[in-house]
Amino acid sequence: MEPSSSTKGFFQSPPVIPPQYLEDSSLQRIISLHLPSPIPQSIEEDLSRFSRFVLSKRVLSYVADAERNLPYLQPLTTFGAENKQNPLVTSEGWRALQDIGIKEGIVGLGYEDTNNRWNSRAYQFIKYHLWCGSSALVTCPSAMTDGAASLLGKHLNDVDGAVYADARRRLISRDVDTAWTSGQWMTERKGGSDVRGTETVARKLEGNEKQESDGFDAVGMKLGPWKIDGFKWFSSATDANMTILLAKTGADGKISAFYAPLWRQVKGRSDGEMELNGVRIQRLKNKLGTKPLPTAELELKGMRGYLLGKEGEGVKEISTILNITRMHNIISAVGGWGRGLAISRAFARVRESSGKLLCDTPAHVRRLAQEHVKYRAHMHLAYFVAALLGCSEGHNPSDHSIASSSIIPHDPHQIKALLRVLTPMTKAQTALSSINGLRACMESLGGVGYLENEDPALNIARLFRDANVLAIWEGTTDIMADDLIRAIKRTGHSDVLSALGSWVARAVATGGKIGLNDECQRLKTLWDKLSAELKAKGKEELKWKGRDYLQDLDTLVCGCLLVMDAARDSDETAIEIARRWILGNDSSGQSWRAEADWDKKIVFGGPVVQTKL
Template sequence: TKGFFQLKPTIPPQYLEDRALLRIISLYLPTPLPSTISSDLLRFSKLVLSKPVLGYIADAEKNLPYLKPLTSFGEENRDDPLVTSEGWRRLQEIGIEEGIVALAYEKNSNGEKAGWNPRIHQFVKYHIWSGSSAIVTCPSAMTDGAAKLLGKHLHDDPETNEIFAHARERLISRQNGFAWTSGQWMTERKGGSDVRGTETIAVKLNDATDGYDTNGQPLGPWRIDGFKWFSSATDANMTILLAKTGGGSDRKDSQISAFYAPLRRRANGSDENQTELNGIRIQRLKNKLGMRGYLIGKEGQGVKEISHILNITRMQNIISAVGAYGRGLAISRAFARVRSVSGKLLSDVSAHVRGLAQEHVNYTAHMHLSYFIAALLGRSEGFEPGDDTSAATSSGILPKTMEEINALYRLLTPIAKAQTALSAISGLRSCMESLGGVGYLENEDPDLNIARLFRDANVLAIWEGTTDVMADDFVRVVKRGKDGMKILAVFEGWVGNSLRVAEGAGLKAEAAKLKNTAERVLMDLRGKEKEELAWRGREY
């Protein structure tokens, strides 16, 4: 206990000191910021670094989920064999209460105008949450995507309208106990990037009475059998999944369709909260089905349907990446303020500051790309520019027509998903190094644990589509007939506009460099065949 001990760095609330985040707020939310939002963001910035929340993270990290397939008497545990930690559950509850999903929906769904872009509001809060969430943001991302998808099918079919509306109401709720989370089951053993090899089969049953649980609750007329290889939120209340319809996975005429399935059904009893799994067996936390569900949309349109989720979860992935990066930099800054080398604080060592400055530039650039896309998402969901007074709207940096907004959102999401994930991983690695040996330790202070942020960031480049799959997606979009050419024209317009803004801001050399790259990429995209481009997608 004698000798030197390093003073512990203190991370200030992010709302007070993350300049990139503050710039995003001043650009995309009204000025002055409504006091309800600013006081909420300040309170939340303190909450995420508070002792109880840090304790939940530590608990969730230490007590990993496990399966209890049998009861103490050797019978199959039909209630719920999955056991999660208290910390994980509390973090999920905090996310729900704080509206990490709900914020995107609550104003618009009441027909009440928010006066600001709800997606920006949601993602600013999500950003602050990201570094303390122990990745409960994964189920919340899928929940958001599922709410969006079900919201598109509320008036399709009298058999499902009420069921989808009921599920959606729970997905966007802030009320713990009532609120639901959702999974997203696409990946199977044959492949996750390419889901065409899906082996899970859905068959419509003739006997409607089969589709109810013992309490008369509907479970769905489709019986779904198969094996899902990954399921991130196995504790979720429902899932959206892909399965083949039309006679079997090997038949040529079978096609991929999307399904909604409750994961838990009410058990035979009066207790409203007592549930059992909906015909699912969890193997090694891998799911074997035999469940019941409802078709979403038309048969054969499964990939197209589930892409509504992908375009939300990828956006959430983007904010997770920049959120974790932002937290890592906050830790690096805090450390530099208290750690001395050769008699100087690190914050006064020019080489160290230069390294951090480079990371901050990179972080800021990715923040701007990310929130630009978040703004597009809000606009594509019906937020009108006339509804707000933000600097972004008055400066005209956002496109005006719905066609441009949708096209840019479609094209920029995969690019940013791949790019922010890779940047956050490499940036967090630098942040680790900036703390020296302490950075590498899975240390006991969850607020300073950059190693955890780095470890968790690595999955951001894999799930929701790997880097090359995002590159492939980008190429597919621009090479898809007439629509692709239109999207490319919008992209070209946006690049041109961005270059003009850069030149106007005096960044002439940078703009010239970017222009060269942009011209080459655009020429390739116009002139080359899809096959020629696919392998170069990563470069773009």
């Protein structure tokens, strides 16, 4: 499939990379669906430039440096004193990639569209998608920075609103001299994902005690009136400028949320010397993947911060961040997976086996086609949730083709209900699918795919080990299943299931227009069975089968999205992908040669350009 005239420039790659490297028909469908048509010239030029930049020798050299020179600690000064000034050392490559992400607006884009001319979240995450494979996981602090900016934005009218406004301004800035990144500290040794196990304690300072310990943060804002003591066991973005964290307050020990800068001015010094704000980095974690990302165990002793919202409502406050960070997790999954498939496609065009190119070997292409169908389905799922998030934040999709396709409901209550119930499911299923998909991409390259080589452009092994964190970070699959059931039962299953049922009905009705009657009947049958169980069964039984419901809902929603997307323009490849996703092994009604021809169209689009390696 050739790119449309409005997106053709987007898929051009630098000469040092095979021109097919970023040809991604699934991403092309996403662009045409979620961005205005025609695409504004500024967006098209930005994405076209950035798609080449992420594969440039400069960026890939930063990735190699970040992987080679991992973060480490210098806990002591030359004379043996505790190093409170700068104990964490990160690589030049890591810091350069951080700066690139800031300048490119990987966070800022989500906050720059004040006129609602297009969905800024869609634009942000499409660019984010391109960035994932070349970012060396600076996207992790980006996710928490985005979440913190969203949360602080809800508190600008509070008593300490000026402090929050200055921090938020820095979080969404593209100026590297001004911009901040944020951490998010929830996990503790006792609790893990269960924040009820939080042992960190915060106490509000009063009178003389507060005056004696008052000071200023790194940018001259007064330190907060709360003193925080405790231990955070798994804290990413250790090199951030601020953090959002949870701690217990009051005699009842309820969990509250806090904003705290990571750096403060050393008292009694006039030279601007800085020190950590009551934080001691105990050690860095040794992880399977995400190795350039400094993840640490942190001891908090006298950390100064500000209470966000009301005491005892920390979980409610932090949920704002979780909605954002889970969205970043989702796009990281499909973004990394998409890069792996791009490498597999490029390799198949140039690698010869038994006298034939892999792209001319039907069995090889068949396996690639199976992975591309799964990828297309989860791409639509990911950006559907991204669009719901954008709409929930007040962005108007009226000038998008997505509005005319009826994929997004117009009722704000339905949007909110769908976002709540689909976010945990999408987070869980895209993570698992990308892990399995990248493993398949490694296999498609044979021994080359297994190598931890110095060439980031071809290192699928790196993408695979990094992807494994996505099924754990921000909640494991079982936690997401539990959250799904709570969303249905606690929020009021009639509202959530009614919103989902209405949306499914629209999709099923759409499928008849393009001849997908059997497929849509199967979707309807699946929904009838699923909704009946979710209504009838008790919460504990539903939790026991939680993973099954994640899978069923994934199959259903992805199928509906593929049907509605195909109905936009009756694209024959989109129809075939929808048919294969919904019917699975029952979809074969043609000769194997006809199926093989479809395999090739699904993977490579148009005619295959062949260059032997």
